[in-house]
Amino acid sequence: MSLRVYNTLSRRKEVFEPVEPGRVGIYLCGPTVYKPSHIGHAVGPIIFDAIKRYLVYKGYKVRLVINITDVDDKIIAEAAEQGRPMAEIAAEVEADYLKCLDALGVTGVDAFPRATENIDRIIVLVQRLIDNGAAYAVASDVYFDHTAAADYGKLSGRRVEDAMHGTRDLAGENKRHPADFAVWKGAAEGEPAWDSPWGRGRPGWHIECSAMSMALLGETFDIHGGGVDLIFPHHENEIAQSEAATGKTFAKYWLHNGLTRVKTKAAAGSEKMSKSLGNIRTITDLLEEFPPETIRAFVLSTHYRRPLEFSDEQLKATASSLDGFYILFNHIKFVANEDVYEEGKDITEVANEAKTKTDDAFVKEVLEHRLRFHEAMDDDFNTARAIAVLHEITGALQKFMLEESVYPREPGCENVLVAPAGRTIVKLGRILGLFEKKPDCLVSYQIGLGDAEIERHVAERENARKAKDFARADEIRDWLAKRGVILEDTLGVTIWRKA
Ligand SMILES: [Zn+2]
Numbered sequence: 001m002s003l004r005v006y007n008t009l010s011r012r013k014e015v016f017e018p019v020e021p022g023r024v025g026i027y028l029c030g031p032t033v034y035k036p037s038h039i040g041h042a043v044g045p046i047i048f049d050a051i052k053r054y055l056v057y058k059g060y061k062v063r064l065v066i067n068i069t070d071v072d073d074k075i076i077a078e079a080a081e082q083g084r085p086m087a088e089i090a091a092e093v094e095a096d097y098l099k100c101l102d103a104l105g106v107t108g109v110d111a112f113p114r115a116t117e118n119i120d121r122i123i124v125l126v127q128r129l130i131d132n133g134a135a136y137a138v139a140s141d142v143y144f145d146h147t148a149a150a151d152y153g154k155l156s157g158r159r160v161e162d163a164m165h166g167t168r169d170l171a172g173e174n175k176r177h178p179a180d181f182a183v184w185k186g187a188a189e190g191e192p193a194w195d196s197p198w199g200r201g202r203p204g205w206h207i208e209c210s211a212m213s214m215a216l217l218g219e220t221f222d223i224h225g226g227g228v229d230l231i232f233p234h235h236e237n238e239i240a241q242s243e244a245a246t247g248k249t250f251a252k253y254w255l256h257n258g259l260t261r262v263k264t265k266a267a268a269g270s271e272k273m274s275k276s277l278g279n280i281r282t283i284t285d286l287l288e289e290f291p292p293e294t295i296r297a298f299v300l301s302t303h304y305r306r307p308l309e310f311s312d313e314q315l316k317a318t319a320s321s322l323d324g325f326y327i328l329f330n331h332i333k334f335v336a337n338e339d340v341y342e343e344g345k346d347i348t349e350v351a352n353e354a355k356t357k358t359d360d361a362f363v364k365e366v367l368e369h370r371l372r373f374h375e376a377m378d379d380d381f382n383t384a385r386a387i388a389v390l391h392e393i394t395g396a397l398q399k400f401m402l403e404e405s406v407y408p409r410e411p412g413c414e415n416v417l418v419a420p421a422g423r424t425i426v427k428l429g430r431i432l433g434l435f436e437k438k439p440d441c442l443v444s445y446q447i448g449l450g451d452a453e454i455e456r457h458v459a460e461r462e463n464a465r466k467a468k469d470f471a472r473a474d475e476i477r478d479w480l481a482k483r484g485v486i487l488e489d490t491l492g493v494t495i496w497r498k499a
Contacts, residue, residue: 003058003378005223006305008231008254009155013380018222019252023061025217026052027251029209029226029234030066030112033093034075036282037100039295039310040227040260045106046299047257047383048225050432052108054377057431065216067209068094068114071192071202086192087116100283103292105433111216115208119194122203122211125245126183126196134244138174140186140199146179149240155254156232181237183207206237210250214242224251228258257304263311286315293434294319300383300432321391325429326439328394329422335401338419341438346424350417362400366421369393373428383432390425397421454485458496461487 003016018024028048031041045066052064069075070090079086098112115122126142129135134148146152146160153159160179182204187193193200203211213221219242226235235254242250262280286295289312298318302308329340338344347366369389376385397418404415429435457476464472477487480496488495 001375001378004380005253005255006380007252008256014253016253018060019218019220022059024055024063024223025221026062026064026223026225027209027213027217027221028064028066028224029230030068031093031097032069032072032074032205033090033097034072034078036093036284037097038280038282039286040280041097042100042104042106042283042295043260043299043308044225044227044257045101045109046104046296046433047304047381049106049108050300050383051223051225051255051381053431053433054381056108062108063110063217064108065111065113065213066109067212068097068112069205069208070094070114070116072115072205076191090116096284100287103287104283104296105292105436107433113212113216115203115212118208118212118215119203121215122207123184123194123196125207125211125214125241126203128245129183129241132244134241135183136176137184137198140184140201141174141182142184142198143175143180144183144237144241144244146177146181146240148244152179152240153236155239156236158232158236181206181233183241206234207241209234210238210242210245213238213251214246219246220249221251223253223255225255225257228256231256255304258302258307260308260310263309263313290315290319291439293437293439294322296432297322297387297434300434301387303380303382303384305380322439324391324394325425325435328398329426331401332419332422336415336419336422338422339438340419340422340426341435344423345420346427347417347420348424350420360417362396362417362421365396366393366424369396370424370428377431386428386432387434390429393421393425393428397425454480454496457485458487458494462494 004013005016006013026048028044030045031037048064048066052062055062068090071086075086075090079089082089094112094114101109126135129144129148130137130142132148133145135142135144137143183206184196184198184201184203186199186201191202193202213224224235224238231254239250283295294315298310298315299308301318332338332340347363348370351363351367369392372392373386373389376382376389379385400421401415401418426435457480461473461476464470464476480487484498486497488497
């Protein structure tokens with residue numbers, strides 16, 4: 001089955017055929033670095049990192065670029081408020097962003113170009129637009145003339161009349177038409193500025209992405225990504241100005257991920273994450289509460305085009321579903337004495353070996369699941385379904401272990417298929433960036449104990465006390481206390497409560 005992707009430009013799924021056979025260029029709009037990163041900043045990178053991993057797995061040479069907008073009205077405003085230089089704030093926030101992506105296993109990004117390091121390229125592109133008659137300078141500002149793009153609105157489906165509303169640029173006094181937008185802005189006194197043929201100024205937001213994507217990936221490249229909220233005006237304007245400059249198709253496939261919504265306790269529904277609603281938590285804060293693999297698995301458990309419903313409850317649910325895998329891997333270690341995180345045969349390799357019985361029903365079942373994992377990923381990178389398939393393999397393997405009486409069993413009774421089936425889960429998971437590292441312990445331990453878990457420890461302590469093993473009973477009490485669970489022994493019964 002060939003890979004199909006949903007292209008916002010055509011509003012349908014298309015067979016994926018890169019511009020240059022065997023190579024794929026991906027550009028994802030990155031953050032404006034003025035405030036510490038929140039989960040919304042990590043969603044796109046996690047998704048496109050997984051997309052890159054799958055394309056690499058399919059044999060493509062992939063280049064993934066995420067830009068850093070380090071000059072912008074918002075950073076200038078933040079700098080003025082804090083009374084610090086813009087560059088200092090941008091560098092600080094960028095470092096935090098990169099650290100968070102690294103923690104979340106987003107390792108596939110080949111370049112993070114900064115706008116301020118590409119000013120020369122941006123000026124060349126603006127000049128090219130002026131030379132083509134697609135842009136005009138008024139005083140020290142330069143505007144793109146929307147009538148230069150005959151198909152303006154093709155991505156968002158908006159007409160020019162609608163386009164006049166909701167643009168991020170401040171209404172320029174000097175524009176010829178409200179739908180025109182700034183590609184270069186003259187600087188006010190004291191603002192960060194660079195020399196240009198139009199006087200000292202700074203680039204508009206849209207032109208940065210056009211200049212940097214074309215510089216790093218070519219004038220026509222394969223995939224342009226971003227959140228749905230960027231379709232208009234940002235991406236619409238990127239297309240208009242890039243194609244007006246080159247006369248070529250800018251990006252072949254436009255992939256947009258859904259908005260991140262935060263579930264709040266007060267409201268029954270969910271609301272869009274925003275600073276004004278005060279429902280933003282930084283990634284650094286989240287990483288203190290949840291292991292990075294949990295956050296990554298949570299993001300990929302929803303298809304990228306759907307809105308992501310973000311809540312602690314959802315993260316906890318993801319954590320316990322990951323525990324299902326970790327428990328299985330532990331059992332495999334116990335019964336087969338093999339660590340599935342380490343190199344070894346997976347089910348495909350076992351099936352390919354002539355000496356093993358390839359007609360084995362269980363082998364066939366796992367191979368079918370493996371195929372369905374690939375089908376899910378080929379269907380517009382459906383990571384949600386792909387993860388569901390991993391759970392199905394887990395279920396099939398547990399059933400197999402029960403039926404074959406290898407579970408639970410003393411070590412040394414290993415079945416030749418158990419570890420390869422487990423390793424198949426690990427290998428497929430790694431295509432999504434999961435199971436890269438062995439967890440220290442179950443995730444539920446790391447994020448606080450569930451009630452059932454606490455009851456189990458309390459019961460174990462009761463047994464220790466009955467057996468007069470008071471040292472063990474105290475050990476359990478201390479262990480629980482460290483995790484915020486207080487025990488009270490009254491009238492012969494033990495009551496527990498969370499501190
Ligand atoms: Zn962009």
